[in-house]
Amino acid sequence: MAQNLVIAGVSAPTSLDPDVWTPGTIETMVNVYEGLVQYGYTDGPDGERIINPTDIQPLLAESWTSNEDKTEYVFKLRPDVASPYGNTLRAQDVVWSWNLAAERKQTGGFLRRTAAVTNVEAIDDSHVKFTLSAPRRMFLQILALYTPHIIDTTEALKHATAEDPNALAWLKQNTAGFGAYHLTQLRPGEAAMFEVNPNYPFEKPYYKRVMYREVPAPANRVALLQGGDVAIAEEVPLDQIVNLIDDKRTKVTSVPGTASASLRINVTKPPFDNKLVRQAVAWALDYDALNQNVFRGKGVRARSILAPANTGYVEAYQYDHDPEKAKALLAEAGFKDGVDITLEYAAAWWWEEALAIQIADQLQKSSFRVDLKKLPNAEMAARRNATERTSPFFLHSANAFALDPTYSFSLQVYSSGVGNNTGYEKPEFDTLVDEALVEKDDAKWLDLVAQAQQMVADDAPVIPTYYPGTWFVSAPCIKGNLWQPHNRVMWRYLSCAE
Numbered sequence: 267m268a269q270n271l272v273i274a275g276v277s278a279p280t281s282l283d284p285d286v287w288t289p290g291t292i293e294t295m296v297n298v299y300e301g302l303v304q305y306g307y308t309d310g311p312d313g314e315r316i317i318n319p320t321d322i323q324p325l326l327a328e329s330w331t332s333n334e335d336k337t338e339y340v341f342k343l344r345p346d347v348a349s350p351y352g353n354t355l356r357a358q359d360v361v362w363s364w365n366l367a368a369e370r371k372q373t374g375g376f377l378r379r380t381a382a383v384t385n386v387e388a389i390d391d392s393h394v395k396f397t398l399s400a401p402r403r404m405f406l407q408i409l410a411l412y413t414p415h416i417i418d419t420t421e422a423l424k425h426a427t428a429e430d431p432n433a434l435a436w437l438k439q440n441t442a443g444f445g446a447y448h449l450t451q452l453r454p455g456e457a458a459m460f461e462v463n464p465n466y467p468f469e470k471p472y473y474k475r476v477m478y479r480e481v482p483a484p485a486n487r488v489a490l491l492q493g494g495d496v497a498i499a500e501e502v503p504l505d506q507i508v509n510l511i512d513d514k515r516t517k518v519t520s521v522p523g524t525a526s527a528s529l530r531i532n533v534t535k536p537p538f539d540n541k542l543v544r545q546a547v548a549w550a551l552d553y554d555a556l557n558q559n560v561f562r563g564k565g566v567r568a569r570s571i572l573a574p575a576n577t578g579y580v581e582a583y584q585y586d587h588d589p590e591k592a593k594a595l596l597a598e599a600g601f602k603d604g605v606d607i608t609l610e611y612a613a614a615w616w617w618e619e620a621l622a623i624q625i626a627d628q629l630q631k632s633s634f635r636v637d638l639k640k641l642p643n644a645e646m647a648a649r650r651n652a653t654e655r656t657s658p659f660f661l662h663s664a665n666a667f668a669l670d671p672t673y674s675f676s677l678q679v680y681s682s683g684v685g686n687n688t689g690y691e692k693p694e695f696d697t698l699v700d701e702a703l704v705e706k707d708d709a710k711w712l713d714l715v716a717q718a719q720q721m722v723a724d725d726a727p728v729i730p731t732y733y734p735g736t737w738f739v740s741a742p743c744i745k746g747n748l749w750q751p752h753n754r755v756m757w758r759y760l761s762c763a764e
Contacts, residue, residue, distance in 0.1 A: 269472075269473060269474040269475060270473065270474070270475045270476075270477070271473035271475070271476045271477070271497055271498070271757060271760065272476075272477045272479065272495065272496040272497055272498075273476065273477070273478050273479065273496060273497065273498045273499075273500065273755070274479050274481040274486075274487040274490050274491065274496040274498065274499045274500065275290060275293055275478055275479065275480065275481065275487075275500045275501070276289065276290070276480070276481070276482060276500065276501050276613070276614065276643075277289035277290040277480050277482070277643060278290050278452070278453065278454060278455060278456055278457050278458050278478060278479070278480035279291050279293075279294050279295075279452065279454075279458050279478070280454065280644060281438045281439075282294075282295065282298075282437065282438055282439060282440065282441055282449060282452070283434070283437055283438045284298075284299055284373070284374075284412055284413045284415045285367065285370055285372040285373050285374050285375075285413055285414075285415070286372055286373065287373070287647065287651075288644070288647060289614060289643045289644065289647060290458070290478070290480070292752065292754055293478070293500070293754050293755070294449075294458060294460070294478055295412060295413075295415070295441075296412045296750070296752055296754045296756065297445060297446060297447045297460065297476075297756060297757045297758065298412075298415075298441045298443040298445045298446075298447055298448060298449070298460075299412040299413065299415035299416060299417075299441075299443040299444075299445050300325055300326055300412065300416070300443070300444060300445040300446070301325055301326065301409050301410045301411055301412065301416070302324075302325060302326045302327035302330075302341055302343075302360070302409045302416075303322050303323060303324060303325050303326075303327060303330075303406055303409045303410050304322070304323050304324075304325040304410050305317040305318060305319055305321065305322065305323070305410055305750070306318045306321030306322065306323045307321075307748060314519070314745075314746075314747070314748075315746075315748050315759075316748075316749070317748065317749065317750060317751075319407065319575075319668075319669040319751070322406040322407070322409075322410065324344075325410075326343060326344060326347050326355060326416065326444060327341040327342060327343055327344065328342055328343070328344045329341070329342045330342065335401060336398070336401040336402075336405075337397065337398045337399070337400065337401060338395065338396070338397055338398070339395070339396045339398075339405070340389065340393055340394070340395045340396075341360075341393070341394050341395075341396070342392060342393055343355055343356070343357060343360075343392045343393070343394065344467060345392065346467040347444050347465075347467050348444070348465035348467075349418035349420075349421060349442060349443065349444050349448075349463065349465065350448040350461075350463045350464060350465060351418060351420070351421040351442070352465060353418050353420040353421055355416070355418075355444050356388070356391045356392075357388035357389065357390065357391055357392060357393055357394035358388050358391070358419065359416055359417060359418060359419050359420075359444075360386065360388070360394045360416055361386045361387060361388050361394060362417070362419045363414055363415060363416045363417045363419070364378060364383070364386040364414050365386065366414075366417075366432055367413070367414035369432075372684065373413055373684055374413045374414030374415065375414075375684070376676070376677070376683065376684030376685075377408050377411065377413065377414060378414060380402075380404070380408065380672075380673055380676045380677075381398065381402050381404060381405045381408045381409075382398040382399045382400050382401075382402045382405070382703070383396055383397070383398055383405075384397050384398065384399045385397040400703070400704045401704065401706070402703065403670060403672070404668050404670035404672065404673045407668040407669065407670060407673070408668050408673070410668075411667050411668065411752070412445075412752070415443060416443065416444060417437070417442050417443065418442040418443065418444065419442075421442045422436065422437060422442045425440075439452060443463075444463070445463065445466075446462060446463055446466050446468075446471050446757065446758040447460040447461065447462060447463060447471075447476060447757060447758070448460060448461060448463050455480060456479070456480055457477055457478060457479045457480060458477075458478045459475070459476070459477055459478075460475065460476040460477075460478070460757075461474060461475050461476075462474050462475075468758075471757060471758040471760075472746075472760060472761035472762065473757060473760060473761075476757055479496065481496075482613065484501065484502055484503050484506060484616055485506070487499040487500070487501070487502060488502060488506050488510065488739075491515070491516060491739065491740070491741065492513070492515045492516065494515075494741070496741075497740055497741045497743075497744055497762070498738075498739065498740045498741075498744065498755065499739045499740075500739075500755070501615060501616045502616060502737060502739045503616040503617065503620070504560075504561055504562040504564055504616075504617070504734065504737075505562055507562075507737055507739065508562055508564075510739060514742070515741075515742070516739060516740070516741070516742065517739070517740050517741065517742045517743075517744060518737065518738070518739050519737075519738045519747065520735045520736060520737045520738065521735065521736050521749045522566055522574070522575070522733055522735055522736070523573075523665065523733055523734075523735055523736035523749070523753055524573035524575055524665040524666060524669070524733075524751055524753065525573075525663045525664065525665035525733070525734075525736070525753050526568035526573070526663065526665075526730040526731065526732065526733050527560075527561075527565075527568075527615070527617055527618075527621055527661065527663055527730070527731050527732055527733075527734055528568070528661070528662055528663065528664075528728050528729060528730040528731060529547065529625065529659070529660075529661060529662075529728070529729040529730075529731070530650070530657075530659075530660050530661070530662045530687055530688050530727070530728055531544050531547065531658070531659055531688055531726065531727055531728070531729070532655055532657065532658045532659070532687075532688055532689050533688055533689050533690050533725075533727050534655070534689040535658035535659075535689075537599070537601065537605050537607070538607075538658055538659060540599045540600075541724075541725055541726065542595045542596070542598055542599035543595070543596065543599050543601070543605065544725070544726035544727065544729075545585075545595050545724075545726050546591075546592040546593075546595035546596045546599070546632065546634075547592070547629065547634070547726070547729060548583070548585035548726050548729045549585055549586075549587075549588045549589070549591045549592040549595065549632075550587075550588075550589055550592035550628055550629050550631070550632035550634065551585070551587060551625065551628055551629075551729070551731070552587040552628050553567060553586065553587060553731065553732075554587070555587075555624065555628070556621065556624055556625070556628075556731055556732065557732055559620070559624050560617055560620045560621045560624055560732075561617065561732050561734055564734075564735065565731075565732030565733060565734055565735070566732060566733040566735070567731075567732055567733075568583070568730030568731060568732055568733055569581040569582060569583040569584070569730070570582045570583060570719050570723070570730070571674065571675070571678060571679060571719060571722045571723075571728055571730070572666075572671050572674050572715075572719060573665065573666070573669075573674075573733070575669055575751075576666075576669055576670065576671050576674065577669075577671070577712075578671045578711070578712050578715035578716065579671075579719075580715075580716045580719050580720070582716075582719040582720045582722070582723035583723045583729075583730065584723070585723075585726075585729075589631050589632040592632035592633070593632050593633045596632070596633050596634075601633070603633075604633035604634065604635055605633070605634060605635065606635045606637070607629075607634055607635070607636055607637070607658075607659055608636070608637045608638075608639050608658070608659060609622055609625065609626055609629075609636055609637070609638055609639065609659050609660065609661075610639045610640075610641055610646065610649065610657045610658075610659065610660040610661075611638070611639075611640055611641070611646070611660060611661045612640065612641050612642065612643045612645075612646035612647070613640075613643060614643050614646065614647070614663075615663055615734075617734055618661050619640065621661060621731065622638055622640075622661055623638065625661075626638050646660070650662055650687050651687065652683065652684055652685055652686050652687040655687055655688075655689050657687075662687065664677070664678060664685055665751065665752070665753055666678075666751065667751050667752045668751065669751055671702070671715045671718075671719075672699055672702045672703050672715070675695075675699045675702075675718055676699060676703075678728065679695065679722055679727060679728065680695070680696055680699055681693075681695075681696050688727035688728060689727075690722075690725065690727035690728075692721070692725065694721065695718060695721050695722070695725075698714050698717050698718040698721065699718060701714050702714040702715055702718065736749060736753050738755070741762070743762040743763050744760055744761075744762055745760070745761055745762070745763050746759045746760045746761050747759065747760060
């Protein structure tokens with residue numbers, strides 16, 4: 267049992283394709299696919315390690331060089347990296363994987379475009395060259411992410427067909443990475459089983475096997491943890507966390523994190539195509555009450571589309587509780603008798619239902635007539651998806667995996683952003699982001715970043731409420747958890763000290 271880690275999550279993976287977010291995918295795939303580089307870390311005051319996002323260290327690549335203007339990078343791959351299938355990592359794997367991401371135009375393609383990567387080429391088996399159209403502050407940070415995921419093409423392409431030349435169908439149900447773990451069994455709706463990659467060249471993880479169980483109800487996840495049936499319970503609501511802090515059967519730690527609980531408003535759908543209606547929503551919310559009733563007073567108010575961890579963060583959202591102002595804005599928008607809206611939500615995050623109920627109740631007091639609609643996680647994920655944008659008004663949580671403002675902008679509110687599920691398209695905003703992406707002067711860059719935050723706050727396609735924090739709830743023996751900007755647990759760092 268000492269070598270087996272059992273995790274109670276909200277959902278077993280519904281797909282193993284890291285390029286498309288589905289329930290359980292990111293939570294597991296960050297442990298299968300790894301980047302050429304990784305964040306360094308420092309020792310925190312409590313003995314736990316803390317990442318340093320400005321310190322980029324080698325991982326699958328052992329070293330790299332760049333030209334003077336930072337538009338060309340050559341990475342030397344580690345010679346001892348191999349997949350669970352025994353295939354050595356080659357520069358051709360990196361090229362194929364990054365080109366596939368560009369072709370698919372999903373998360374990986376977005377990251378490639380955001381990093382200004384125009385070409386990836388193999389110099390030889392162990393050297394890969396990246397060419398950028400312009401310097402990017404965030405380039406190395408993006409290479410630290412799990413996607414564009416580097417695929418063992420020798421294995422994956424064995425499963426290609428004429429209809430599916432990239433073996434995408436196989437990759438949705440199987441893994442072919444060079445990371446610490448690989449899938450051994452997937453039981454949709456029940457669990458996914460993983461084992462250590464026997465060819466992993468770094469320090470061997472303490473846990474040889476990981477079972478990621480689907481346990482939708484938070485109370486059941488907690489009960490399994492308290493009973494010793496699982497070692498980690500994910501997405502535990504704060505009202506239960508408060509009770510677990512002094513429970514000797516559990517261990518609770520936290521970091522602020524970068525994922526805010528937010529309202530997303532599709533600006534292309536009436537009545538939300540009127541900015542005054544969106545601003546009315548922002549003024550109608552009682553933020554203090556939301557913190558107390560949903561986040562048990564432990565939330566951190568979100569006042570920007572950016573997380574405070576980002577350089578250049580400003581408190582752009584100055585909306586506070588003013589129901590009369592909300593009513594006046596609705597009247598100015600042509601809805602003096604109120605307006606009917608539907609708020610959609612699911613249960614992907616522990617706070618989602620409670621926050622939806624509170625928001626609906628508060629909006630009712632400001633001339634909104636709100637119909638609450640709870641959807642299954644998979645359906646809600648599809649409706650929230652930036653390629654669908656079928657939900658007009660919904661709850662969401664998104665965080666920028668790279669701690670760079672322009673990355674966050676490009677992801678969430680840039681007109682072509684892969685995470686732009688609000689339909690927000692404003693040329694003036696895109697111009698600010700485009701200029702910030704290439705600006706080398708720090709003072710000018712900070713000004714552009716501040717202007718972009720203020721513009722989004724005024725247009726209100728996103729209304730952030732609070733950062734619930736990233737809470738790690740585990741058995742008392744678990745140690746080594748190293749928080750990453752993607753807010754998912756990295757199994758390879760964990761161990762158990764009885």
